[in-house]
Amino acid sequence: MAIDDTIHQSRRRPKDRKQQIVAAAARQFRELGYGNVSMADIADDVGITAGALYRHFRSKQDLLLGAMWTTFEQFEGALGGTDVDLDDLLDTLATFSVEERAIGVLWQREARNLTEDDRQRLRRALRGISAGLAAAITRARPDVTPADADLLGWAVLSVLASPGYHAVDLKPDRFVAMLDQATRAVCAAGLTSTKSAAPADGPVADGDRSPLHPVSRRETLLSVAIRLFSHNGFQSVGISEIGAAASITGASVYHYFPNKLDILLVALNRAQETLWLGLHYALESAGSPSRALQSALRSYIEFGVRHPQLLNLMVTELLSVPEEERHALQRKQHAYMLEWASLLREQRKDLTAREADLLVQIAFALVNDLTRINHLHGRPTLPDDLAALCLGVLNVPA
Incomplete structure (x- = not known):
C-alpha cells in the first residue's frame, strides 16, 4: 500500500506545472520564434505529453497570450501603488527582466500572432505599465513635463526589454546591477525642452502614409x-x-x-x-x-x-x-x-x-x-x- 501511495504521489502534477509550461513556451518563442515552435515542442521541454499540455492551454495562441499576460501582471504588481519609490521599483524590475528575458520579445515580435481583440487588451495593459513608470519618474523628478515623463517611461521599458534581443551574458548580480544603472541613467537624462501635447497612444509605426514611389x-x-x-x-x-x-x-x-x-x-x-x-x-x-x-x-x-x-x-x-x-x-x-x-x-x-x-x-x-x-x-x-x-x-x- 505504501508503494502504491508513492507511485501515486510521483505521478501527481506539480503545483507549478502551468508556470513551467508558460516559462518553457516563453523561452522557446523568444529563441526560435512563434511560428517555429509547436505545442509538441513545448510539451517535450516540460516533460509532459501534448494531451497534458492541452489541459492547460487550448492552443498555441492561447499559450502565447498566457505567457504575455503573466509577464504583464508581474510588471503591474511591481509598480504597486502611488507611493512606490523609484529606486526600489527599478531594482525590482531589473531583477525581473534578467530572470525573464523573453518579456520584450513576446510583445514586440510575437503579439501580431494574437487576435486583434487580445492585442488591444495587451496594448492597454502595456500603456498602463508605461504610465505607471512615468508617474513614478514624475514623483522623483517633478520638473519633467508629462510628455517628457512619457518618453522616459517608454525608455525604461525599452532598457528592461533589451535582454531578450541578445545573447550577452554576465553573472546574474552584475547583469542586474548594470541593467539597474541603465534604467537610472535613463530616468536622470536631460531631455530637450518641448511643449508637445499630451501623448496619444500608439504601438509600432504602421506606415499608413502615401509616399511617392521610385520610378524603378x-x-x-x-x-x-x-x-x-x-x-x-x-x-x-x-x-x-x-x-x-x-x-x-x-x-x-x-x-x-x-x-x-x-x-x-x-x-x-x-x-x-x-x-x-x-x-x-x-x-x-x-x-x-x-x-x-x-x-x-x-x-x-x-x-x-x-x-x-x-x-x-x-x-x-x-x-x-x-x-x-x-x-x-x-x-x-x-x-x-x-x-x-x-x-x-x-x-x-x-x-x-x-x-x-x-x-x-x-x-x-x-x-x-x-x-x-x-x-x-x-x-x-x-x-x-x-x-x-x-x-x-x-x-x-x-
Missing part, C-alpha cells in the same frame, strides 16, 4: 514589401498582395524577385549595409574614439527615425530567414556591434568586453524601440533626446 519597379516593389512586412508580418503577406499594392500584376513581380524571401533578404541586407556606411563615415571623419562613437550614434538614430519600418524588419523578421542566411546576417550584426563596443572601451577602461557589449545592446534597444512608437515619432526633439538617453546609458560625455 524593382525599388517600388521593395518599398511596398517593406511597409507590408513591417505592418502585417512577413508570414502574413503574399507575393500577389505586394504586386497589387505596387500596381504590378502578380506574375510580373517574378521578373524582379524570384520569391518573397528574396525581397526580405534584400531589405535586411540593405538595412545592414546602410548602417555600416554610417559607421564607416563616423570612423573616417572623426579624430577620436569619442567623436566616432557619437557620430555613429547619430547615424543609427537618423536611420531609425527615417526608416522605422526597415528597422522593424531587423528586429522582428530575422527568424523568418532560413538558417544559413540568418547566420550570415547575425554575423554582420555582431561585427557591427563589436565596432561600437571597441569605441566604447576606448573611453571606458573600466568595462570588460561583455559589459561594453551589454551597454551597446541597450543603446541599440532604445533607438530600435522608441523610433517605432507612433506618438513618439511626432516629437520634434526625438533625435536629440535619443542621443541623450543613449549617451547616459553608455556613461560617456556628450
Whole structure:
C-alpha cells in the first residue's frame, strides 16, 4: 500500500506545472520564434505529453497570450501603488527582466500572432505599465513635463526589454546591477525642452502614409514589401498582395524577385549595409574614439527615425530567414556591434568586453524601440533626446 501511495504521489502534477509550461513556451518563442515552435515542442521541454499540455492551454495562441499576460501582471504588481519609490521599483524590475528575458520579445515580435481583440487588451495593459513608470519618474523628478515623463517611461521599458534581443551574458548580480544603472541613467537624462501635447497612444509605426514611389519597379516593389512586412508580418503577406499594392500584376513581380524571401533578404541586407556606411563615415571623419562613437550614434538614430519600418524588419523578421542566411546576417550584426563596443572601451577602461557589449545592446534597444512608437515619432526633439538617453546609458560625455 505504501508503494502504491508513492507511485501515486510521483505521478501527481506539480503545483507549478502551468508556470513551467508558460516559462518553457516563453523561452522557446523568444529563441526560435512563434511560428517555429509547436505545442509538441513545448510539451517535450516540460516533460509532459501534448494531451497534458492541452489541459492547460487550448492552443498555441492561447499559450502565447498566457505567457504575455503573466509577464504583464508581474510588471503591474511591481509598480504597486502611488507611493512606490523609484529606486526600489527599478531594482525590482531589473531583477525581473534578467530572470525573464523573453518579456520584450513576446510583445514586440510575437503579439501580431494574437487576435486583434487580445492585442488591444495587451496594448492597454502595456500603456498602463508605461504610465505607471512615468508617474513614478514624475514623483522623483517633478520638473519633467508629462510628455517628457512619457518618453522616459517608454525608455525604461525599452532598457528592461533589451535582454531578450541578445545573447550577452554576465553573472546574474552584475547583469542586474548594470541593467539597474541603465534604467537610472535613463530616468536622470536631460531631455530637450518641448511643449508637445499630451501623448496619444500608439504601438509600432504602421506606415499608413502615401509616399511617392521610385520610378524603378524593382525599388517600388521593395518599398511596398517593406511597409507590408513591417505592418502585417512577413508570414502574413503574399507575393500577389505586394504586386497589387505596387500596381504590378502578380506574375510580373517574378521578373524582379524570384520569391518573397528574396525581397526580405534584400531589405535586411540593405538595412545592414546602410548602417555600416554610417559607421564607416563616423570612423573616417572623426579624430577620436569619442567623436566616432557619437557620430555613429547619430547615424543609427537618423536611420531609425527615417526608416522605422526597415528597422522593424531587423528586429522582428530575422527568424523568418532560413538558417544559413540568418547566420550570415547575425554575423554582420555582431561585427557591427563589436565596432561600437571597441569605441566604447576606448573611453571606458573600466568595462570588460561583455559589459561594453551589454551597454551597446541597450543603446541599440532604445533607438530600435522608441523610433517605432507612433506618438513618439511626432516629437520634434526625438533625435536629440535619443542621443541623450543613449549617451547616459553608455556613461560617456556628450
